[in-house]
Amino acid sequence: MSVLLAKSSSVAASFRPTAANAILCFAVSSHHQGEKMAIGNAVQRGSYVYVYDEKGRQLYGKPAGSGPDDGLKGYTSGTVNIRRGSYIYTYDEKGVQRGSTPAR
Template sequence: MSIATVSVRGDFAYVYDESGRTICSVPLAGGSLQGYTNSSLSIKRGAFIYVHDERGRNIRTIPA
């Protein structure tokens, strides 16, 4: 399943597939969406960027 788009509403980033169905939601926890690809999305929280897969699982943490 691929990420088609991501929208931010309130304190969550909502991930959608090509059909417009919600795949998952990822809490921003005071952070901000930095960007997304067809397989991941990046959220900056404090001094780190958290990379999540299309299911919302954290796959990498990078110092910002």
């Protein structure tokens, strides 16, 4: 059995999988499928919240709000919660809003 490692036929490389290169096959395959990078850190600097991946690369920045209770409320490997006004907004690792809830 041979495995195709590239989508373009001009740069395609085929080889026979073995135990020695099985990990390489998986890593290349996962990368080409657009594997998500988890959130590694989120920090508030002034009126912005900056979100970084596990390698320290900035993923995105979002406004933190201007009220006394506004700003970064917490984060996990998959979401970031930011309070602005009377709502807490949840964003994913791509910066897409995934929900909101009234703040207490």
